Amino acid sequence: MILTEKHKELIERIGVFHEHKGMQPLVGRIIGLLLVHEEGEVSFDEIVENLGVSKSAVSNALTFLQAKGRCVYSTRPGDRKRYFAMKVSDWREDFEKELENIAEIQKFIDEVLEVRTNKNPEFNCRMRDFSDFLGFFKKEIPALFDRFKKQQV
Amino acid sequence: MILTEKHKELIERIGVFHEHKGMQPLVGRIIGLLLVHEEGEVSFDEIVENLGVSKSAVSNALTFLQAKGRCVYSTRPGDRKRYFAMKVSDWREDFEKELENIAEIQKFIDEVLEVRTNKNPEFNCRMRDFSDFLGFFKKEIPALFDRFKKQQV
DNA sequence: TTATTGGTTCTGTATTTGCAGAACTAACTG
DNA sequence: CAGTTAGTTCTGCAAATACAGAACCAATAA
Missing domain, CATH: 1.10.10.10 (Winged helix-like DNA-binding domain superfamily/Winged helix DNA-binding domain)
Incomplete structure (x- = not known):
């Protein structure tokens, strides 16, 4: 070619x-x-x-x-x-992995929260909020794929 | 400290x-x-x-x-x-940007599909499928944030 | 005014990266 | 067997990176 x-x-x-x-x-x-x-x-x-x-x-x-x-x-x-x-064949798997990789930052955020004191509660609160979202996000990934399948027809 | x-x-x-x-x-x-x-x-x-x-x-x-x-x-x-x-404050915005950045690959996939011939229809079909998913994914991002807010109480 | 503090910018350099080219290996061919 | 093909591994180097150190600047203090 x-x-x-x-x-x-x-x-x-x-x-x-x-x-x-x-x-x-x-x-x-x-x-x-x-x-x-x-x-x-x-x-x-x-x-x-x-x-x-x-x-x-x-x-x-x-x-x-x-x-x-x-x-x-x-x-x-x-x-x-x-x-x-x-290997475009398993883009689904690859994409899932990439999303989970992003959410890996949650692990660090949680470790940081364990180490931090209460000297700056607002900071901690926001980080906790972010961590919660990342947890939620990870849980939602499979459902996202399901919904895609359904609406695809 | x-x-x-x-x-x-x-x-x-x-x-x-x-x-x-x-x-x-x-x-x-x-x-x-x-x-x-x-x-x-x-x-x-x-x-x-x-x-x-x-x-x-x-x-x-x-x-x-x-x-x-x-x-x-x-x-x-x-x-x-x-x-x-x-700036942990706007993690929401940052995260949204990062997700959209991932989905940016869709732009390239679509360009690739425009350039490709029909010599390998299966390959093209899978790429089209992936592109469709990325489009779906991008649309779903705001809803994802909304659902997080709701379930958060 | 000069001296000090807080930070920036410039210059040089050790380390790392990304690749070229040559030597090499493994499998086939005549 | 020697020769060819297909790709790998090794060696070396030019360029980029990531930082140190010194000179520098701007604001305050004495």
């Missing part, structure tokens, strides 16, 4: 987006390429060529993405190449 | 947590200190002493936190020092 300027520009923006999320630049670009690529399956050297980077960099980035469970590869009979693809 | 080992250890863990979120180490430690500190208001040089870092580093980190709207300072009559505190 040959990439148009529009493709390249979109890949670039998806890359930057993921960089801001803490990933290294190339990892973000690869995510972009795998998403934009027609077949959704891209060979190792197609990545190397399209992104203009070294094999070692691609190898490391793909190892990382696989370790994080965000990408997989498949092989084809009589072809030693590996074809890499995003 | 004198910090116990428990305080220091908690500050450290809160620091690492924020580092993983992409912030620079000292910024994370300062967040920890401001949360753990009894009064919730900490002077510039208390930060310098307790964290054992230079004035310049603290100055830059505080400028950053203020720019991000995560911390503020207040002064006291007849006292030139600045007392810094976290």
Whole structure:
């Protein structure tokens, strides 16, 4: 597949987006390429060529993405190449994990509340309030998915 | 205020947590200190002493936190020092922003779908599904806050 | 006025990051 | 067997990061 300027520009923006999320630049670009690529399956050297980077960099980035469970590869009979693809399949699971990860701050807030004295009750009260909300939020996540299913038809 | 080992250890863990979120180490430690500190208001040089870092580093980190709207300072009559505190007050707003930020990936997914051909309809279908969910999710956020308020009594 | 306090800005640097390039391995091919 | 292909691992380096230290500034105090 040959990439148009529009493709390249979109890949670039998806890359930057993921960089801001803490990933290294190339990892973000690869995510972009795998998403934009027609077949959704891209060979190792197609990545190397399209992104203009070294094999070692691609190898490391793909190892990382696989370790994080965000990408997989498949092989084809009589072809030693590996074809890499995003695991969009379980976006539900991924998204759930990301939400729970956000709510992880609750753990710290609760620990902070245990350690704090009563010298600033207003501060404590607000933190308790926030912690309560995070607990509520976590509980509500499954229901959210259910409601989505229902209204989807 | 004198910090116990428990305080220091908690500050450290809160620091690492924020580092993983992409912030620079000292910024994370300062967040920890401001949360753990009894009064919730900490002077510039208390930060310098307790964290054992230079004035310049603290100055830059505080400028950053203020720019991000995560911390503020207040002064006291007849006292030139600045007392810094976290803005736990509007956690609601912050949290809402963070959720919307997550959902921002929808924008990219939609752009990707526009660019993609129909060579891999299953892939496209899943992405469309994910995009739909993200749209649903964004719409549901305000209702989530409302329900929290109600069940809170 | 000079001295002190509270904080900022500038300059330099040790550490870390992100990648290139080469050497390497493992599997297939002729 | 030697040669090729597909990818990995190792070594090194340019650039970015995160901070220290010193110079600096602005406001108050003496």
